[in-house]
Amino acid sequence: MTTAQVTMTTAPETLTKAQKILQGIQEKFGVALISAENPRPDRLFLKVRREEIRPITDYVFNTLKGRMVMSIGTDKTPVDGHYEVSYLYALDAEGIALNLKELVPENDPVVPSVAGIVTYANWNEREVYDLLGVKAEGHPDPRRLVLADDWPDDVFPLRKSVPYNFKPPVRDVKPPMRELTEREKKSTIVNVGPFFPTLEEAASFRLFVEGERIIGADYRGFFAHRGIEKLTDNVLDYNQIPFMAERICGICGFVHSACYCMAVEHAAEAEVPPRAQYIRAVMMELERIHSHLLWLGLAAHYLGFDTVLMQSWRIREPIMWLVEAITGNRKTYGLNLPGGVRRDFTNEHCDKILEVIAKIEKEAGELVAAAAEDHTLKMRLVDVGRLTPEDARLLCCVGPTARASGVNIDARKDFPYCAFPDLKFKPAVQHTNDIWGRLLVRAEETFTSIDLVRQMLARLPEGEIMAPVGNIPPWREGVGVAEAPRGECVHYVETGHDNRPYRWRVRAATYPQLQAVPYMLEGMHVADFPIIVGSIDPCFSCTERLITVDRGNANKLRIYEKKDLLAMSRRRTQELR
Amino acid sequence: MISKIKEALICLRAPRVTFRYPLEPMPAPARFRGRPTIDGAKCIGCGACAAVCPPRLIDIHGEGTTRTVELNFSRCTYCARCQEVCPVGAMQCTTDFETATNDRANYSVKVELAAVACQSCGTPFITQRMQQKLMAEFQPAWMQQRNELPEWLSLCQSCRVEKTGMTMGRNIKNG
Numbered sequence: 001m002t003t004a005q006v007t008m009t010t011a012p013e014t015l016t017k018a019q020k021i022l023q024g025i026q027e028k029f030g031v032a033l034i035s036a037e038n039p040r041p042d043r044l045f046l047k048v049r050r051e052e053i054r055p056i057t058d059y060v061f062n063t064l065k066g067r068m069v070m071s072i073g074t075d076k077t078p079v080d081g082h083y084e085v086s087y088l089y090a091l092d093a094e095g096i097a098l099n100l101k102e103l104v105p106e107n108d109p110v111v112p113s114v115a116g117i118v119t120y121a122n123w124n125e126r127e128v129y130d131l132l133g134v135k136a137e138g139h140p141d142p143r144r145l146v147l148a149d150d151w152p153d154d155v156f157p158l159r160k161s162v163p164y165n166f167k168p169p170v171r172d173v174k175p176p177m178r179e180l181t182e183r184e185k186k187s188t189i190v191n192v193g194p195f196f197p198t199l200e201e202a203a204s205f206r207l208f209v210e211g212e213r214i215i216g217a218d219y220r221g222f223f224a225h226r227g228i229e230k231l232t233d234n235v236l237d238y239n240q241i242p243f244m245a246e247r248i249c250g251i252c253g254f255v256h257s258a259c260y261c262m263a264v265e266h267a268a269e270a271e272v273p274p275r276a277q278y279i280r281a282v283m284m285e286l287e288r289i290h291s292h293l294l295w296l297g298l299a300a301h302y303l304g305f306d307t308v309l310m311q312s313w314r315i316r317e318p319i320m321w322l323v324e325a326i327t328g329n330r331k332t333y334g335l336n337l338p339g340g341v342r343r344d345f346t347n348e349h350c351d352k353i354l355e356v357i358a359k360i361e362k363e364a365g366e367l368v369a370a371a372a373e374d375h376t377l378k379m380r381l382v383d384v385g386r387l388t389p390e391d392a393r394l395l396c397c398v399g400p401t402a403r404a405s406g407v408n409i410d411a412r413k414d415f416p417y418c419a420f421p422d423l424k425f426k427p428a429v430q431h432t433n434d435i436w437g438r439l440l441v442r443a444e445e446t447f448t449s450i451d452l453v454r455q456m457l458a459r460l461p462e463g464e465i466m467a468p469v470g471n472i473p474p475w476r477e478g479v480g481v482a483e484a485p486r487g488e489c490v491h492y493v494e495t496g497h498d499n500r501p502y503r504w505r506v507r508a509a510t511y512p513q514l515q516a517v518p519y520m521l522e523g524m525h526v527a528d529f530p531i532i533v534g535s536i537d538p539c540f541s542c543t544e545r546l547i548t549v550d551r552g553n554a555n556k557l558r559i560y561e562k563k564d565l566l567a568m569s570r571r572r573t574q575e576l577r
Numbered sequence: 578m579i580s581k582i583k584e585a586l587i588c589l590r591a592p593r594v595t596f597r598y599p600l601e602p603m604p605a606p607a608r609f610r611g612r613p614t615i616d617g618a619k620c621i622g623c624g625a626c627a628a629v630c631p632p633r634l635i636d637i638h639g640e641g642t643t644r645t646v647e648l649n650f651s652r653c654t655y656c657a658r659c660q661e662v663c664p665v666g667a668m669q670c671t672t673d674f675e676t677a678t679n680d681r682a683n684y685s686v687k688v689e690l691a692a693v694a695c696q697s698c699g700t701p702f703i704t705q706r707m708q709q710k711l712m713a714e715f716q717p718a719w720m721q722q723r724n725e726l727p728e729w730l731s732l733c734q735s736c737r738v739e740k741t742g743m744t745m746g747r748n749i750k751n752g
């Protein structure tokens with residue numbers, strides 16, 4: 001649909017939400033808008049002139065109250081001589097995903113930076129430069145983000161000319177450090193990492209510390225960047241990617257494969273049978289229940305409440321057995337393919353699900369009640385790791401992290417997918433802006449999920465579970481959005497030839513949340529550090545080393561192992577008792 | 578303090594949750610997707626499994642008149658896609674999950690099948706079983722009875738293309 005058609009063929013009162021938004025942009029920016037597509041009521045794909053991206057961004061972010069989801073950089077030079085740089089926004093109130101795409105000529109790979117308007121664009125633009133070589137002009141901190149420090153400066157892996165298995169030689173290069181403020185220069189620097197206890201990514205934080213207090217932090221991560229998006233170049237095809245997507249996260253993998261499949265189904269305009277939609281949604285909610293119980297245990301563990309860890313993981317385990325019996329594996333369910341799901345629920349499965357969640361409801365209820373009354377626990381969490389609603393919005397945080405800061409967004413409500421249009425629930429929102437709030441949000445969500453599963457099983461549609469997608473025409477775009485336990489998960493697919501996407505882009509919830517961590521750390525005790533980072537639920541697991549640098553004598557390194565870090569955090573709990 | 582008592586009660590009421598595995602066997606559920614294996618008596622060497630395997634662990638290669646279907650499941654993702662697409666039920670994901678071994682060769686399953694030669698150029702191009710299966714599914718009964726091979730099943734791809742090209746050329750010439 002061209003922009004002209006929208007205005008000519010439709011009277012104002014019959015305009016859909018998306019068309020109204022499009023009209024607003026058209027009136028305000030006129031020729032800056034090159035083309036517009038509205039393939040589904042809740043998707044709006046615009047091509048805009050890159051010279052005008054700043055005012056348009058300002059309008060979308062500040063006037064339309066859009067939330068930036070991610071940037072997408074695509075190398076289209078073999079097709080039409082352009083790089084494409086897109087910013088995907090979620091207009092949560094309207095439930096519309098809005099994509100702003102800039103065409104960037106091959107001989108001038110530069111776009112104006114919008115990080116001054118949307119703080120969250122910071123990482124997104126650095127990532128586009130790292131992977132595609134399109135520079136964000138005027139970026140406040142254009143350090144390398146995604147690629148390894150010793151990766152060659154002039155090789156941009158997402159360019160189609162770079163082979164997927166290209167391996168540059170190892171070099172000895174120092175990691176990029178940011179400029180320190182005067183105050184930070186005088187502070188003690190505490191290095192945490194490079195193997196930070198997060199399951200998906202090894203990460204490194206530099207904390208600037210005055211006495212016990214953290215005054216600033218810098219982050220370097222992506223050490224485990226696996227380049228899976230590149231595999232769509234010529235390795236994986238449409239039906240193989242779900243199994244790759246499922247391995248993005250070590251806990252909530254199912255939501256990734258579901259989200260990818262939704263993106264492909266949207267692009268292919270394929271209908272998924274209702275029963276498959278419900279099965280997907282049930283599995284996603286089961287995943288949320290076990291993920292939140294896992295988090296509760298870990299959070300308590302960092303604070304020294306190991307009974308809560310033991311009990312919440314014990315309570316969680318029956319879900320793992322349940323999904324194993326249904327799908328064939330306790331973690332990688334392998335259920336999703338574009339078009340539906342591969343294995344059906346039997347009646348016995350449904351009964352078993354109800355039985356397991358009833359037990360969890362009772363046991364988790366008791367555990368949460370006991371933990372919530374725990375005075376010491378509360379003291380460790382209230383007013384710790386604060387994130388104001390304003391910062392949460394500027395950093396485009398999602399999930400429990402955003403909802404605990406009063407940002408009322410939930411993809412299940414705002415972008416209802418699978419079975420969610422039929423279901424009744426209220427997103428859990430807290431206004432405490434701290435870790436205590438994040439705990440309350442997750443606790444409430446666990447019980448909401450139990451209720452949602454009951455609602456779904458009570459009305460589980462009969463019928464097929466898979467509808468063949470058929471041949472997928474090239475150059476279609478699809479965006480899959482789903483609420484993962486950690487927050488909104490988004491997959492973007494642009495279809496290509498040879499039965500595989502031309503571009504596949506993934507944004508997991510931890511991407512915005514991690515950028516918020518330095519804000520949460522400010523003014524906090526070093527001993528609060530593990531629980532603050534843990535509060536965004538980045539899947540803690542890998543072992544950790546913490547190095548303090550004595551600035552008087554740079555050779556004198558103190559190395560803290562994970563146990564020291566834990567001991568420090570726990571000592572603080574003891575002190576409070 | 579009350580919360581501590583509550584926590585203690587929860588712990589005391591909790592039943593034993595660990596298993597005696599590996600001292601006692603622990604069978605996996607029926608739908609479990611475990612170690613894949615190929616039933617050599619059934620496999621026809623069609624290659625469907627090789628085409629769908631995400632980590633590309635199944636290889637079909639030929640030497641002379643044998644075609645080998647080789648599965649090396651050391652990097653298997655246990656997706657069971659191979660099992661799903663196998664037209665004859667030869668590929669099966671068992672419920673076996675104890676795959677630790679000291680010898681990498683234990684991760685490999687090989688099925689060797691006889692291949693038939695192209696009637697025109699003599700290159701082996703298809704497994705015997707595949708040819709039989711195709712014949713059983715697509716040939717009219719009278720042809721099967723006379724055990725007659727249709728041309729399209731007895732020529733390799735390049736000869737078939739050449740032949741079709743010639744026929745087409747003739748047809749065009751003849752109007």
Ligand code: SF4
Nearest residue numbers: 630653654656657659
């Ligand atoms: S189960 Fe999946 S990964 Fe394993 S051999 Fe079969 S197709 Fe390949």
Ligand code: SF4
Nearest residue numbers: 620621623624626663
């Ligand atoms: S195992 Fe099945 S799918 Fe694979 S080659 Fe043999 S018959 Fe074909």
